[in-house]
Amino acid sequence: QVQLVQSGAEVKKPGASVKVSCKASGYTFTSYGISWVRQAPGQGLEWMGWISAYNGNTNYAQKLQGRVTMTTDTSTSTAYMELRSLRSDDTAVYYCARDIRYGYDAFDIWGQGTMVTVSS
């Protein structure tokens, strides 16, 4: 079946980096992109950015520019999201979601979420 499986929970200190993975299966990875969404405790959903699995093109939320990098490995159908210079307000559940640049197959499949805790 079509699914996205994310890596496990992380605990990081302020100023560190975290890299979350999202492994796709059950569909042609390069026919879609991946969006990353995060949710701080008790808060709403925040779109972080998108990457095309076809050509690696990216589009990041302005507030994260310079701290976030999204990549893909087509040989393993895996997307990655790296966030640097972590702060306490980066504590959140991070989700990947299947997305497509043009069309309606957006956010139909989600990963299970990865809890990232930033604490000294």
Next chain:
Amino acid sequence: DIQMTQSPSAMSASVGDRVTITCRASQGISNYLAWFQQKPGKVPKRLIYAASSLQSGVPSRFSGSGSGTEFTLTISSLQPEDFATYYCLQHNSYPNTFGQGTKLEIK
């Protein structure tokens, strides 16, 4: 950036009630609008895509309408399992933006 204004932010209703949630976009987004349901500690689940198309497997009591800047999600007869938080999302242009969410509670 396109702002999505979702209302109400919270509401209480009873089983069997008809409920409507609204999202207003700050500029036209055609019908690139999706609705999601999220229960505590769970992954968001897409209910509606293309503003009015029902996701496979989602009960028919859920419906969506609208185009351009004004959109609604309607639950025709609330069931106990529908008490959750609902979000709209515009994916017409980057950055994609979510509404603030509507927490639907039992009256």
